[in-house]
Amino acid sequence: MRIELINTGSELLLGRVLNTHQQWICRQLADLGYEVNRQTCLADDGGQIQAAVRESLSRADLVITTGGLGPTSDDLTRNWIAQLLNRELFLDQETLAQIEQYFAQRHRTMPATAQVQAWIPAGARVLRNANGTAPGLAIEVRPNPFRGDGLPSWLILLPGPPRELRPMFSESVLPLLARELPPPEKLFSLTLKTTGLGESLVEEKIAGPLQKLVEAGLELGYCARIGEVEVRLAARGGGAESMVHLAEDLVRQLLGPLVYGVGDESLESTLVRILTERGKTIALAESCTGGMIAHRLTNMPGASAVLKCGLVTYSNESKRNFLDVTAAALNEHGAVSEMVARQMAQGARRKCRADYALSVTGIAGPGGGSESKPVGTVYVGLADDRGTAVEPHFNPFDRETFKWVTSQQALDLLRRALRA
Amino acid sequence: MRIELINTGSELLLGRVLNTHQQWICRQLADLGYEVNRQTCLADDGGQIQAAVRESLSRADLVITTGGLGPTSDDLTRNWIAQLLNRELFLDQETLAQIEQYFAQRHRTMPATAQVQAWIPAGARVLRNANGTAPGLAIEVRPNPFRGDGLPSWLILLPGPPRELRPMFSESVLPLLARELPPPEKLFSLTLKTTGLGESLVEEKIAGPLQKLVEAGLELGYCARIGEVEVRLAARGGGAESMVHLAEDLVRQLLGPLVYGVGDESLESTLVRILTERGKTIALAESCTGGMIAHRLTNMPGASAVLKCGLVTYSNESKRNFLDVTAAALNEHGAVSEMVARQMAQGARRKCRADYALSVTGIAGPGGGSESKPVGTVYVGLADDRGTAVEPHFNPFDRETFKWVTSQQALDLLRRALRA
Numbered sequence: 024m025r026i027e028l029i030n031t032g033s034e035l036l037l038g039r040v041l042n043t044h045q046q047w048i049c050r051q052l053a054d055l056g057y058e059v060n061r062q063t064c065l066a067d068d069g070g071q072i073q074a075a076v077r078e079s080l081s082r083a084d085l086v087i088t089t090g091g092l093g094p095t096s097d098d099l100t101r102n103w104i105a106q107l108l109n110r111e112l113f114l115d116q117e118t119l120a121q122i123e124q125y126f127a128q129r130h131r132t133m134p135a136t137a138q139v140q141a142w143i144p145a146g147a148r149v150l151r152n153a154n155g156t157a158p159g160l161a162i163e164v165r166p167n168p169f170r171g172d173g174l175p176s177w178l179i180l181l182p183g184p185p186r187e188l189r190p191m192f193s194e195s196v197l198p199l200l201a202r203e204l205p206p207p208e209k210l211f212s213l214t215l216k217t218t219g220l221g222e223s224l225v226e227e228k229i230a231g232p233l234q235k236l237v238e239a240g241l242e243l244g245y246c247a248r249i250g251e252v253e254v255r256l257a258a259r260g261g262g263a264e265s266m267v268h269l270a271e272d273l274v275r276q277l278l279g280p281l282v283y284g285v286g287d288e289s290l291e292s293t294l295v296r297i298l299t300e301r302g303k304t305i306a307l308a309e310s311c312t313g314g315m316i317a318h319r320l321t322n323m324p325g326a327s328a329v330l331k332c333g334l335v336t337y338s339n340e341s342k343r344n345f346l347d348v349t350a351a352a353l354n355e356h357g358a359v360s361e362m363v364a365r366q367m368a369q370g371a372r373r374k375c376r377a378d379y380a381l382s383v384t385g386i387a388g389p390g391g392g393s394e395s396k397p398v399g400t401v402y403v404g405l406a407d408d409r410g411t412a413v414e415p416h417f418n419p420f421d422r423e424t425f426k427w428v429t430s431q432q433a434l435d436l437l438r439r440a441l442r443a
Numbered sequence: 444m445r446i447e448l449i450n451t452g453s454e455l456l457l458g459r460v461l462n463t464h465q466q467w468i469c470r471q472l473a474d475l476g477y478e479v480n481r482q483t484c485l486a487d488d489g490g491q492i493q494a495a496v497r498e499s500l501s502r503a504d505l506v507i508t509t510g511g512l513g514p515t516s517d518d519l520t521r522n523w524i525a526q527l528l529n530r531e532l533f534l535d536q537e538t539l540a541q542i543e544q545y546f547a548q549r550h551r552t553m554p555a556t557a558q559v560q561a562w563i564p565a566g567a568r569v570l571r572n573a574n575g576t577a578p579g580l581a582i583e584v585r586p587n588p589f590r591g592d593g594l595p596s597w598l599i600l601l602p603g604p605p606r607e608l609r610p611m612f613s614e615s616v617l618p619l620l621a622r623e624l625p626p627p628e629k630l631f632s633l634t635l636k637t638t639g640l641g642e643s644l645v646e647e648k649i650a651g652p653l654q655k656l657v658e659a660g661l662e663l664g665y666c667a668r669i670g671e672v673e674v675r676l677a678a679r680g681g682g683a684e685s686m687v688h689l690a691e692d693l694v695r696q697l698l699g700p701l702v703y704g705v706g707d708e709s710l711e712s713t714l715v716r717i718l719t720e721r722g723k724t725i726a727l728a729e730s731c732t733g734g735m736i737a738h739r740l741t742n743m744p745g746a747s748a749v750l751k752c753g754l755v756t757y758s759n760e761s762k763r764n765f766l767d768v769t770a771a772a773l774n775e776h777g778a779v780s781e782m783v784a785r786q787m788a789q790g791a792r793r794k795c796r797a798d799y800a801l802s803v804t805g806i807a808g809p810g811g812g813s814e815s816k817p818v819g820t821v822y823v824g825l826a827d828d829r830g831t832a833v834e835p836h837f838n839p840f841d842r843e844t845f846k847w848v849t850s851q852q853a854l855d856l857l858r859r860a861l862r863a
Contacts, residue, residue: 034666035465035466035469035482036469036478036479036480036481036482037469037470037473037478037664038465038466038467038468038469038470038471038472038473038479039466039470039664039666039673039675040466040666041461041463041465041466042462042465042466043461045455045458045461045462045484046455046458046459046460046461046462047458048458049455049456049457049458050457050458050459051458052458053457053458058456058457059456059458060456060485060486060491061456061483061484061485061491061495062455062456062483062484063481063482063483063484064465064481064482064483065480065481066480071480071481075481244457244459246454246459246460255459307755309734309737312741313737313738313740313741313742313746313750313753314729314734314735314736314737314738314741314753314755315734315738315741316734317729317733317734317737317738317755318733318734318735318737318738318846320733321732321733321734321735321755321757321807321846322733322842322843322846324808324809324810324842325810326733326757327757327758327811330733330755330757331757331758331760331761332754332755332756332757332758332760332761332765333733333734333753333754333755333757334752334753334754334755334765335727335734335737335741335750335752335753335754335755336752337741337746337747337750337751337752337753338747338751338752340751340796341751341752341795344752344794344795345752345754345765345794374764374765375761375764376760387741388744389744390744390745391747422742422744423742426738426741426742
């Protein structure tokens with residue numbers, strides 16, 4: 024099966040907006056065993072869009088477009104496609120009623136221009152938009168005049184805003200595909216999230232032992248960024264699920280505590296879940312991560328039940344005032360030291376009366392490094408009822424990467440402690 | 444002039460990686476007056492890449508590809524292109540020496556596979572890679588056998604990793620384009636960053652007064668996300684710069700303090716710059732933004748000189764302990780109240796001995812709302828030597844959007860105070 028994706032919008036080719044549709048749609052489809060073969064991005068230009076859709080319909084079984092379905096004067100994809108397919112547009116009363124209802128529920132007057140969104144090419148199925156006014160459209164191009172073999176193709180038109188497109192895709196497009204274009208072979212996939220080792224070392228540990236399963240059809244993939252490596256396990260056809268679970272068991276055995284979660288889990292979601300389950304609380308004392316750890320934890324709903332307090336103690340003065348770090352520790356060891364990380368974690372735990380406290384002190388750069396403590400030097404500490412542990416790390420990266428990697432190391436220090 | 448961009452990499456079509464090249468390259472080109480007409484994304488497949496490059500060379504004056512230049516077995520773009528253009532590959536000694544030097548400087552042994560990157564199609568210019576081993580390539584396709592009119596096209600091959608591609612683009616590609624393919628008309632553009640009003644209200648204020656300039660050739664564009672609207676002013680040809688500055692003056696006059704910066708400035712970069720210039724310090728007391736304000740400020744190099752301390756006081760207990768918020772205020776007004784925001788700002792300023800203190804207290808959701816204080820209710824406070832100001836806002840969004848918008852409102856409260 025061949026699938027092509029066409030993203031339209033002049034703002035995309037002017038570089039004003041990041042195209043997040045490509046990754047999101049491709050990932051949704053890949054997880055079900057579909058493969059996208061080509062993605063194209065075009066400006067809001069009728070001739071170019073018609074030419075590209077014609078081209079794609081000549082090759083692909085499924086063509087998905089995004090954008091150009093709204094009410095404004097540059098939203099003309101609906102009309103261009105109707106013209107290309109030689110279909111009349113007609114006013115769909117049910118869609119019109121839904122658009123009217125959308126405005127009525129929000130106590131807003133419906134602008135006259137909104138009506139245009141209820142004009143539908145003949146034979147198109149309407150994909151309801153629960154989060155906006157422009158419906159999606161699904162058109163079976165049968166017979167397909169653009170394809171040498173005359174085989175039919177499906178053409179699906181989706182609105183541009185992600186918060187409209189995404190639910191519509193999950194609720195309407197995927198069921199339609201399951202009925203009309205089921206994947207050639209059902210795919211079962213599972214992603215294990217790991218932290219603590221780089222991609223090549225993860226590969227070194229698992230590729231050999233998994234070789235037999237790979238020869239038997241297991242698909243093994245890696246996706247890495249600094250501080251995190253995903254291991255993707257997939258298989259097709261009958262027995263796919265048991266093969267993937269066999270591989271999962273093997274990877275978990277080989278990587279042990281390096282695996283922290285599956286699928287969309289993150290270190291922060293894992294921690295908030297575990298701490299909530301156990302009724303435990305946490306405090307944070309951040310210096311060089313500057314609040315990023317608190318920010319990550321509080322992105323998780325329910326964080327307020329576990330995070331008692333976070334202190335971003337950039338200055339020595341604030342380390343002393345809020346965390347009781349001693350002048351002796353600061354003078355003798357320096358703010359970036361094992362001793363200060365230790366006192367920060369202990370101070371945060373005591374002053375916030377939390378079960379656990381994480382601390383971070385280091386040199387994010389670009390300034391502030393020295394010969395003995397170069398930019399990238401960092402200490403990560405954890406205090407709990409069993410004592411205090413401090414780990415040294417060296418993260419010689421740009422400032423934002425430094426903060427990200429260090430926050431991973433700190434969150435992971437707590438995660439490993441929670442396993443014990 | 445027609446420009447096409449081809450991004451290659453199977454990971455892009457599997458949805459594992461976000462394609463950031465498109466936006467970055469398009470924006471660089473747009474800022475100089477070039478227009479990208481089409482962008483395509485393809486898997487690492489020789490036949491498909493050759494077909495797409497041939498297609499693009501049949502239409503475009505400039506074709507840029509990204510990816511597939513590295514040393515591993517799926518990096519074959521160099522070979523596929525040489526084959527398509529019917530050019531021999533030869534070993535370029537200078538490039539080989541640079542690759543060897545790259546490893547030597549890092550005290551690493553050069554793997555045998557790295558040599559493949561020094562094989563260059565005949566007639567190609569080498570674009571040096573200062574941050575990796577795979578050089579870029581620039582090929583003048585002259586005569587161009589794929590184009591009906593036989594006109595030459597430029598084909599530029601760039602490596603995939605952003606930290607290699609971006610400097611190479613700025614240092615080698617742009618100068619090459621300036622010489623070989625200067626933009627049809629020079630563009631002068633300027634982006635004004637605003638916060639505090641939505642896109643349609645910004646447009647309402649400026650579109651009318653700018654109408655005459657638009658008729659005279661000014662290009663006026665908007666790019667909006669919640670909490671921020673960019674106004675882009677551009678003009679072409681002689682007098683472009685003075686026309687844009689005329690428009691800039693008009694917009695600044697019409698929008699007044701809503702404009703906070705130009706170009707790549709952010710609220711946090713603006714604040715760190717101003718506070719540094721004035722030798723002033725800041726403290727933060729965040730509840731529902733959960734450290735995001737501290738995180739944003741500390742992403743800026745030099746933040747350590749202005750941020751004395753940030754307190755993420757999620758719990759009432761921590762508001763009392765660290766910020767001296769009174770039990771009376773919490774009991775009578777509730778944690779999310781004008782009074783508590785006021786006491787938080789005052790407490791943070793006093794306890795951190797900072798010149799300014801920002802405070803935030805609100806309900807991020809999804810839980811925690813009530814009839815009188817629904818999810819989205821938030822108070823933002825600022826304490827300085829002139830007193831304390833508190834602003835109520837209502838941000839009924841999902842959790843991450845809520846945090847972002849609220850952090851914008853808090854940072855902007857301080858920015859406006861610094862203007863006075």
